[in-house]
Amino acid sequence: MNFWYDPVNFIAHWLTSLLTGWGVAGWIASVIIQLIGVVLLISLMMVFDIFLVWVERKVVARFQDRLGPNRVGPFGIFQPFADIIKLIIKEDITPAGADKVVYNLAPILSMMSVLLLWAIIPLAPVIFGVDLNVGALYIVAAGSIGTLSIIMAAWSSNNKYALIGAFRQVAVLISFEIPMIATMLIPTILAGSMGMNEIVQGQQTVWYVVLAPMAAIIFMIAAIAELGRSPFDLNEAESEIVAGFHIEYTGMKFGLFFAGELLHAFTFGGFWAILFLGGYHFFGLENLGPLVAVIILLAKAMFGYWVIMWIKYTMMRIRIDHMLAFNWKFLTPLAFVLLMLTALMNTLLRGTSTGVYILGMLLTNVLLGWIIVEILRGYSRGERQKTEGVAPATATAHR
Amino acid sequence: MTIETLIWFIPLPPILAFFLIVLFTNRNKALSHSVAVGAALLSWLGAMIVFVRAISTPDLGKTPFASSINWIPTADTWLKIGVQIDPFGAVVLFFVAWTVLMIFLYSVGYHNYGQPKGDHDVAGLPPHGATDEHGHHVLSVEPMYSRFFAFISLFAFGMFTLVVSDNLLTLFAGWEIMGLCSYLLIGFWYGKESARNAAVKAFMTTRVGDVFMLLGIAFVYSATGSLSYRDIFQPQVLHTLATVPTPIFGLSAAGLIGLMLFIGTIGKSAQFPLHVWLPDAMEGPTPVSAMIHAATMVSAGVYMVIRMFPLISLDPKTMTVIAFIGTFTAIFAATIAVAQNDIKKVLAYSTISQLGFMIAALGVGAYVAAAFHLVTHAFFKALLFLGSGSVIHGMEHGVLHTGDHKVDPQDMFNMGGLRKKMPITFWTFLIGGFALSGFPLLTAGFWSKDEILSGAFSNGNFVVFVTLAVAAFLTAFYTMRQITLTFLGGPRTEEAKHAHETPWTMTLPLIVLAVFAIGYGWVGIPQDFLGLHLNPSWFHEFVGSTLVVMPAESPFNWIVFGTSLVVALGGLFFGWLAYRNVTVAEQDKLQIPLLKNKYYIDEFYSFVLIKPAYWFAETFVYQWMDKGLIDGILHLFGKAANGIGSIIRNYFDLPVINRFFGDGTAHVTQWFGRNLRPIQSGRIQQYMLVSLIVLLAIAGLLYYLLVIV
């Protein structure tokens, strides 16, 4: 094997031989190498995270018709480092009555829950942490750890606003997990496996966004809710509960939350890419080599991240009950209907030629989407008639 | 679909109609009668197909259409049920299908379908008429319209089952279904006391016969191990049955079975002495009368005897009994019929007497003649009943017009001159009447009755012959009397003036049946009639082939021919003569109390049977046995037990049991309770703790017992 086509194993072999050459027992060597791999991945991600800060700020600036950071370095690209320095030298306050251990544990968990996700992301056919055969569930599991971190933070910081924020966030997370799982099962059905790698390989011929566009959309919505970003950013609704669960955090602890959120968003962009946009596939370009594949995947993830930002800076915040109602009464049933429909069509069209298969799935989704739009239109018409004379914008607010 | 399968399906439509109507279409009159008539039509269609196939099949008698399935597993074999259509079955099926269909159709009109709802009609009473928007009094629709159609559908089902069945069991099932339906239908207007009583009477009386019939069937099964005709009529089986003697009257097994089955017939076909229910059955609506007394139920009795003829004919004693009963019934009923004023009662008694003719014919061995008369009679009697119903209907119209509800629309002396009012009814009724009285050469009745007479004559049974001749004369006489009183002359009452013709649903059946009442006789013209050599009688050839040995056609005889000619024409003539200008009942010479009261048979029964039964039940059993004897003994026991009980109580129970054991235990328990109460602390954890301790203790104990010891 050479470096170009299988870098990870190449390096691993080299290191193993090196270490065993030093007289290290085989299993210890493997443990060490895996540790090195993990550390490498994590540190890479963190560095990438720093870059993300800059991206976010630039993009939001463009959305809001500003320039954004442009002083420090070319295009202000070194702005994040300045931020980090600021965060580090800030005073690290632990509020009185706070539960020290939990308080300090929470940000780490929050960061960890994001980093855990990267263990199963197949960056390239041969570059991935583990090929877990229950990857889809693993995502949810890691997400639940994120929930935990939020609760811990909110509770330990002994602050009402924080607690309220945590309650909201947990409510949102737990309810939006359901359509998320349901939509993650659709690529699972199509690929016949929960393993991320196999899902990606399943999109060799056609990306699942073509086969299941509705699923892609729902997954994106649920992901945004999971991330707690606008329009679902009730956990830190500045105007209502000052900053939500991390109100009491200062300095680098807050930085961890912040970075965690950004990386989380980017990660979900990556999952979106993996589940629906064909992962590292890009019309055979990935065959040039694993590193190319990695770049493709990161590009797609960045695209997903950009979509998330786009929504974030375009939409206004939604009221909590509307949000939950939207999930329970609309998103969840739709997700389940979609799931069943996809499973059905998949079994029906299994034997047919690829063209028919793709067309059938696509048409099914389009049809369903059209029906949904019609239903929504009728619903909103009804609402408007219910509040005759009141402007539609405020009509729902006064319900 | 093979013909056998088709036969299976013939009885189904009516029963389906029954359930449909009862369960679903009960509210909707039009739907109900459509369903019922449609079902009848389907059955009719099937029956016709079967019939045509039957007559076009050579020697059907040897190989009848038959199929059977296993039904009830008896120890090592199966009790089979199945269907079978042999020549005799075919002809019966033919007339049953026709009459049933006609009666169904007729019922639609008879129950005033399409008329307004009655002003004060209640379910369970005949409709009293309504006032239409012009203030006229018009007939009102039957309140329980759907119910009626449900019942007659069930009735039809019973009859079809009985006809197509190939064994005594299903025959008996259909038989009993009809018994039930006759009960339901005679008591259809259960608001009327008389109707209720009539229903109960019919049910009870026929029950007497049915019990014996069931015994007979049981006997057959125990003797032959099968109930299907084909098995029973195996020559060797018949031979054994004929030879095996029984303790009763020295009859052979066959004789005894035949007798028992025949008693069933007596009940069903209203032969003397069990004929009493039939006249009362006139309480039901007229279609029911036609159904019961012409088409189905009474025919069922005769059908059964004819069906079992090969078995019954084995024992001369039984045959004698049958012949005697038949003959006696014929003359006996005829004499009563002469004196009746109720138009339907007359027909009822004439039915009894005609059935007597058939039974008598069977008794003298004239198998074909009996069957022939059964069929023809079914047609013209149905025609007559429906005609009388039409008449009554017209009269009711008149009654409503005058509004005088005291006038009985069924009393012939209230009629007269209806010839002009209701021509169709008149002509058809005339045809039916002539057929009944055996108007020579033209009508069906003549041929069938003639055959019976010649059969009796050629058998040398002169008593039977003469009696039947007289009966025939009387038949013609009272028929003519009825016709004269009803239609001829001038109207005797206002009601009769204002009577008028009934709707087509009622007249159409009349016409159709009239055709049969005339035409059906011609298929049975004897071969050497008047000495000239015609084709052999088709009916005789066909039905006769049912039997193993084709019975010989009784030779033509001028005496017989002359007799039937004379009695028929004479009867008709005298009847017309006697009643052509009778206006009120008093001028009727024949209103003899003895005849009018039916020889006091009912009174006799009530005196000999019913009163004693009451007395036995009330006075003897209840007063003496029960109250006096049994209760006395019981009371004795009671007192004794009481005494012993009180002794035990006072000297043992109270001191020992109560004081010592009872209260003692109570105190102990109380004490325990008081001291154990704290355990019930209401704390889950404590409960768990205790249970765990106990568990561990037991575990330790087991360990000790099992391992250490």
Add this chain to the structure above:
Amino acid sequence: MTAMQIFFLIVGLVILGSALMVVTTHNLIHAALWLIVTLFGVAVLYAILNASFLAVVQVVVYIGAIAILFIFAVMLTRKEIRDHGPQLNSGWWLNVIIALLTFGGLLWMLQSWNGFSKTAADFPSSYDAVGQLGKALISPDAFVLPFEVASVLLLAALVGAVYIAFNPHSGDFRK
């Protein structure tokens, strides 16, 4: 003493220690958090036992839902954030004895069982346990019925919980 065994012992110690903390610590929130640690350890055990599906589900269900629910419950059922007074019943030493006896009894029963210290065959790498589990859960000749019953139970629990915890004074559900 292979690496696996060392790892196992560490996990086991974590599980038992955190379990002890769960039942002894004063602060209920901490107890719930310790419970999470225990559950995580159990998940790791599942992973060691090649039951990857169960491991992940353990995390999702227990940590993601049940533990969070516990924390909520604790937060909702307290007047102030600190717990005062002893958290154990007065007779807790008796309970210790009971628990120890139970443990001893279980151990004795186990060691008297001959299959006690048997070792597992190596897990065939090609064996798709998750797929097998899925088939077993939905195949009619296996466990589809218990599975359905369990789902019905979940539904019933959902409805029941909502009904019980629904506060009639707080207006209707939508608020």
Add this chain to the structure above:
Amino acid sequence: MIPLSWYLIISAALFSIGLFGVLSRKNAVAILLGIELMLNAANINLVSFWRYGDISQMAGQVFAVIVFAVAASEVAVGLALVISVYRRRNTVIADDLDLMKW
């Protein structure tokens, strides 16, 4: 390789600890925590028996899954009860809830 006994011992210990918690915690929620521990002990047994037995027989895992379901519903209903009790009686101390005593 790890013998089965280790798993069984761990689960037994976990069970006993949970039992202790159920028996001796004052707070109802804490009692439920103990119950969770016991359930997990049972689950460890199930899974380890599956692994050390015939792995083609899925009964062990299936029952573990069902235990998950049971645990979830038990917690949901139990906590709902605790909360409603707290609303009415303003306490969650198990020993104070002794209305069912004599």
